[in-house]
Amino acid sequence: MALSGGWREYLAVVGDRQRLVRIEPEGDDLRLRIDGEEFVVGCETAAGGELCLLLNGRPQVLHVRTDSPGRYRVSLAGGETLVELRDPLAARLASAAPGATFRQAREIEIHAPMPGVVFAVHAREGDEVAEGTPLVVLEAMKMQNSLASPAAGIVRSVRVTPGQTVDGEALLVVIERLDVPGDAGAAPPEGGAG
Amino acid sequence: MANRGEIACRILRAVREEGALGIAVYSDADRGALHVSLADEAHRIGPAPVAGSYLDPAAILEACRRSRAELLHPGYGFFAENADFAEAVERAGLIWVGPPADVIRTMGDKLAARRAIEGTGVPLVPGSGALPADPEVAHAHALELGYPVLVKAAFGGGGRGMRRCADRAGLVAALDLARQEAGRAFGDATIYLEKLIPRPRHIEIQILADRHGNVIHLGERECSIQRRHQKLLEESPTPAPFPGLRERMGEAALAIARRVGYVNAGTIEFLVDAEGRFHFLEMNTRLQVEHPVTERVVSFDMVHRQLRIAMGEPLDRRQEDIRWRGHAIECRINAEDPEHGFVPSTGRIAALHLPEGPGVRNDVGIMVGSEVTAHYDPLLGKLIVWAENREEAIARALRALREYRIAGVKTNLPFHRWLLTHPRFARGETDTGFLEEEYRPDEVARDREEVTAIVAAAWTAYRAAPARTGPRPAGGTSAWRQSGRPGTASGGGGWR
Numbered sequence: 090m091a092l093s094g095g096w097r098e099y100l101a102v103v104g105d106r107q108r109l110v111r112i113e114p115e116g117d118d119l120r121l122r123i124d125g126e127e128f129v130v131g132c133e134t135a136a137g138g139e140l141c142l143l144l145n146g147r148p149q150v151l152h153v154r155t156d157s158p159g160r161y162r163v164s165l166a167g168g169e170t171l172v173e174l175r176d177p178l179a180a181r182l183a184s185a186a187p188g189a190t191f192r193q194a195r196e197i198e199i200h201a202p203m204p205g206v207v208f209a210v211h212a213r214e215g216d217e218v219a220e221g222t223p224l225v226v227l228e229a230m231k232m233q234n235s236l237a238s239p240a241a242g243i244v245r246s247v248r249v250t251p252g253q254t255v256d257g258e259a260l261l262v263v264i265e266r267l268d269v270p271g272d273a274g275a276a277p278p279e280g281g282a283g
Numbered sequence: 284m285a286n287r288g289e290i291a292c293r294i295l296r297a298v299r300e301e302g303a304l305g306i307a308v309y310s311d312a313d314r315g316a317l318h319v320s321l322a323d324e325a326h327r328i329g330p331a332p333v334a335g336s337y338l339d340p341a342a343i344l345e346a347c348r349r350s351r352a353e354l355l356h357p358g359y360g361f362f363a364e365n366a367d368f369a370e371a372v373e374r375a376g377l378i379w380v381g382p383p384a385d386v387i388r389t390m391g392d393k394l395a396a397r398r399a400i401e402g403t404g405v406p407l408v409p410g411s412g413a414l415p416a417d418p419e420v421a422h423a424h425a426l427e428l429g430y431p432v433l434v435k436a437a438f439g440g441g442g443r444g445m446r447r448c449a450d451r452a453g454l455v456a457a458l459d460l461a462r463q464e465a466g467r468a469f470g471d472a473t474i475y476l477e478k479l480i481p482r483p484r485h486i487e488i489q490i491l492a493d494r495h496g497n498v499i500h501l502g503e504r505e506c507s508i509q510r511r512h513q514k515l516l517e518e519s520p521t522p523a524p525f526p527g528l529r530e531r532m533g534e535a536a537l538a539i540a541r542r543v544g545y546v547n548a549g550t551i552e553f554l555v556d557a558e559g560r561f562h563f564l565e566m567n568t569r570l571q572v573e574h575p576v577t578e579r580v581v582s583f584d585m586v587h588r589q590l591r592i593a594m595g596e597p598l599d600r601r602q603e604d605i606r607w608r609g610h611a612i613e614c615r616i617n618a619e620d621p622e623h624g625f626v627p628s629t630g631r632i633a634a635l636h637l638p639e640g641p642g643v644r645n646d647v648g649i650m651v652g653s654e655v656t657a658h659y660d661p662l663l664g665k666l667i668v669w670a671e672n673r674e675e676a677i678a679r680a681l682r683a684l685r686e687y688r689i690a691g692v693k694t695n696l697p698f699h700r701w702l703l704t705h706p707r708f709a710r711g712e713t714d715t716g717f718l719e720e721e722y723r724p725d726e727v728a729r730d731r732e733e734v735t736a737i738v739a740a741a742w743t744a745y746r747a748a749p750a751r752t753g754p755r756p757a758g759g760t761s762a763w764r765q766s767g768r769p770g771t772a773s774g775g776g777g778w779r
Contacts, residue, residue, distance in 0.1 A: 097744075097745060099741055099744065101737040101740065101741065103733050103736070103737065106733075108737060110737060110741050112741050112742075112745050119742060119745060121738055121741060121742075123734055123737055123738070126734070128738055130738055130742055132742070137634070138633060138634065138690070139634055139690075140739060140742070140743075142738070142739060142742065144735065144738060149735055149739075150636075150688060151735070151736070151739045152633060152634040152688070152690030153739050153740065153743045154633055154690070154691075155743070159744075161736075161739070161740035161743060161744070162690075163735075163736035163739045163740055164633070164634065164688070164689065164690030164691065165732050165735055165736055165739070166685075166688075166696060166697060166700075166732060167616075167684075167687060167688070167689055167693075167694040167695070167696025167697055168622070168693055168694070168696070168697050168729075168732055169628075169690070169691075169692065169693045170732060170733055170736035172736050172737050172739075172740035174740055174741065174744050202620070202623070202626045202627075202628070203626065203627050203628060203629045203657055204629060204656070204657045205657050229626075229627050229629075229657035234624065234626045234627070235624075236626075257629055257630075
C-alpha cells in the first residue's frame with residue numbers, strides 16, 4: 090500500500106545516545122535520515138511483529154515489540170535493542186534553558202539487567218567510584234554477575250541490600266556522574282539559589 | 284527423563300524412536316515447555332526453584348512411581364553425577380541410564396580419580412594429595428611442582444573453588460578462601476594442588492562401554508573456547524597439529540574406562556600443552572552437552588546406545604568399526620548479553636526462526652512463548668553443523684548463524700559470529716585463554732545494528748500514525764527551525 094501522510098521527526102534514544110530521525114514517504118517506501126545518513130526503507134512482509142525490511146536494497150529480518158508507548162524492543166541478529174522514540178520538540182522544550190542543546194543526564198540509574206538475588210553490595214552512599222568499579226553482585230541462573238559503574242561519579246543512593254530478591258530492571262544504585270560538566274547557570278532546582 | 288530444556292527434548296526424542304514411552308517432569312515454570320510437549324506423559328514435580336523440583340530427589344522418585352517408569356535418564360547437570368541419587372533410583376527398582384554409583388563417586392572426587400588411574404600409565408597433571416592445614420606444607424608441595432600452581436577443590440567443578448597462585452604469598456592467601464568456597468559450594472573443603480599448565484587446549488575423548496566389558500572410544504572434541512570454564516563452542520576433530528593425538532588419547536581413555544569398570548557414555552577430559560603432551564584432567568560420568576559433535580563425525584546416535592546399554596544389550600560397534608568423517612562444530616546459544624560481560628538475559632521468546640539447509644542440526648529447548656527465567660541455566664539450544672572439512676564447517680556455521688533469529692531475549696549469537704570470523708580461530712590456534720585475550724565486543728557491528736533497530740522502530744511508529752503535520756517543509760528543515768524562522772521556509776535556500 091502507498092503510504093500517505095507527511096513527514097515526522099523523532100528523537101531516538103538508545104542507551105545514553107540520542108539521534109534525530111526524520112521520516113517521510115517516498116512512493117511505496119519511506120525515506121529516513123538518521124544523523125545525516127539516508128535510508129530508503131521498503132517493507133517486504135510484516136506479520137506478528139516480524140518485519141522484513143529492505144534497507145537501501147539490503148534485506149533485514151527483525152522483530153519489533155512495543156511494551157509501552159514510544160518504547161520499541163527490536164530483535165536483530167540475536168541481539169536486542171531498546172529504542173525509545175520521543176517527540177524532539179517536547180524534548181527540547183523540556184531541556185532547561187532556551188538555546189540549550191540536549192544534555193546528558195547527570196544521574197545514572199543502575200537497574201538489574203535480569204531478575205535475581207542480590208549477592209553482595211559494594212557501593213556505599215557517598216563513595217566516589219571510577220568507571221568499572223563493581224557496585225552490586227547479582228546472582229541469577231547460577232551465575233554471579235558483577236554490575237559495574239558505567240562512569241566515574243559519586244554513589245548517591247543504594248536501594249538494595251544483600252539477600253534481597255529483585256525483579257528485572259529494578260533500581261539498584263544511583264550514580265551522579267563527574268564527567269558531565271554541571272554548568273553553574275543551570276543548577277538543579279532543589280539545589281538552586283535560595 | 285529427569286531433566287528439562289534442550290537435553291530433555293533430545294532424550295525424549297530418542298526414547299520415542301526406540302518405541303518406548305517418554306515421560307517428562309516439569310516445574311511450575313515449565314508447564315508449557317517444549318520438552319513437556321514432546322513427551323507421552325508429563326508429571327509436575329514442584330515449584331520453579333530447582334531445590335523443590337529438578338533437584339528434589341523425593342519429587343522425582345514420586346513421579347517415577349506414579350508413572351511406573353522403568354528407566355531414568357538424568358541428562359546432564361542436576362542429578363547426572365550424583366551417586367546417592369543413582370543409588371536411590373536403583374533401590375526404587377528403576378534402571379539408571381549411566382555408570383554404576385560407585386564409579387560416579389570415585390570420579391566425582393578428583394583425588395580419588397587420580398589415585399584410581401595411577402598405574403594405568405596415563406599422564407596426570409602433576410599434583411599433590413589432600414592438603415593439611417599447615418600452609419608451609421602446601422608451599423613445599425608447590426615448590427616441588429614449580430609455581431605457578433592451581434589450588435583446586437577435590438569435589439569441585441565448573442571452575443569454582445579453583446585459584447591460580449604465582450608464589451608463596453598468593454598461595455597462603457588462597458588456601459583458606461579456596462577451603463571456604465569449596466566447603467560452601469560442594470559440602471567438602473578438601474583441596475589440593477595441581478601444576479598450572481600454561482595455555483592448554485581442552486580436548487576430551489568420548490567413550491562408550493557396555494555391561495559385557497566392551498569399551499570403545501569415539502575420538503576427540505576440542506573445547507578450548509571457554510569463558511570462565513564454561514564451554515561456548517566445541518568441534519571435532521581438533522585443529523591441534525599433533526599427529527597421532529587421537530590414537531594416543533583414545534588408548535589412554537580406554538585404559539581409564541577399563542580400570543574403573545566404566546559402563547555407559549562418559550567423557551575423559553585432558554589438557555594438552557603446546558608440545559602436544561596430554562594430561563588427565565577429570566572424567567565426566569554422563570552425557571555431555573556437546574555430544575552431537577561426536578555423533579555427527581562418527582555418524583551414529585549416542586543416546587540410543589545409552590538406552591540399549593542400560594537395558595543390558597552389548598555394544599553393536601567395535602573399535603575398528605568406528606570411522607571419522609568430516610568436521611562438526613557446535614555453538615551453544617545462550618540467553619546472555621555478550622556486549623555486557625555475558626550477563627544472563629531473561630524474557631519471553633517472542634519469535635524463533637531456526638536455521639536450516641544442508642548439514643545443519645538444531646537441538647533446542649524453547650519455542651515461541653517459552654519463558655526464559657533466572658531459575659535455570661541460560662542454554663537455549665545448540666546449533667550443530669557438519670561439513671567435509673573445517674574451513675567449510677566454519678563457513679556453514681556462520682551462514683546458519685546469520686539465519687538464526689530469536690526475539691525476546693538477548694543471545695550470544697553476535698559473539699559466535701565474531702568468533703567464527705576471527706583469523707586466529709580460523710587458524711585453529713585455540714587454547715583456554717583465547718577468549719580472555721581476544722574477545723572485545725564488535726563496536727562497529729553493534730553501531731550498525733543500533734541504526735537498523737532505530738530504522739525498524741521509526742518505521743513501526745510511522746506506520747501506526749503516519750499523518751500528523753501538514754505539507755512537508757522545503758529543504759529538509761526541521762519543524763523546530765521552520766517555526767523559529769518562518770520567513771525562510773518557502774525557499775529553503777537560507778539553510779545551506
